[in-house]
Amino acid sequence: MGILRQLAEYLYLKKKDPDAPKSKWIxxxxxxxxLSxxxxxxxxxxxxxxxLFLKK
Incomplete structure (x- = not known):
């Protein structure tokens, strides 16, 4: 699984892989x-x- 696909799944931009293992710990x-x-x-x-905008 690619990094960009994983990020998209974290941010709910892409559906999760149905073949991925399911566990409460995962x-x-x-x-x-x-969150991080x-x-x-x-x-x-x-x-x-x-x-950019609050420079003094």
Whole structure:
């Protein structure tokens, strides 16, 4: 599975693979990965706004 496909699945942009193993622990892992990815994107957006528009 490619990295971009996995990211799309984390962000609900693409349907999950029906052949993938199902486990509550895998679900927890994907949830934590999704949360960390969203926090990283939020930090990038914050930094871009701060450096591009709030320069003194």
């Amino acid at each position: 679900g927890y892992m994907h949830g934590i990965n999704r 990815l969203l926090m990283f994107l939020a930090a990038l957006i914050y930094m871009l706004i701060r450096f």
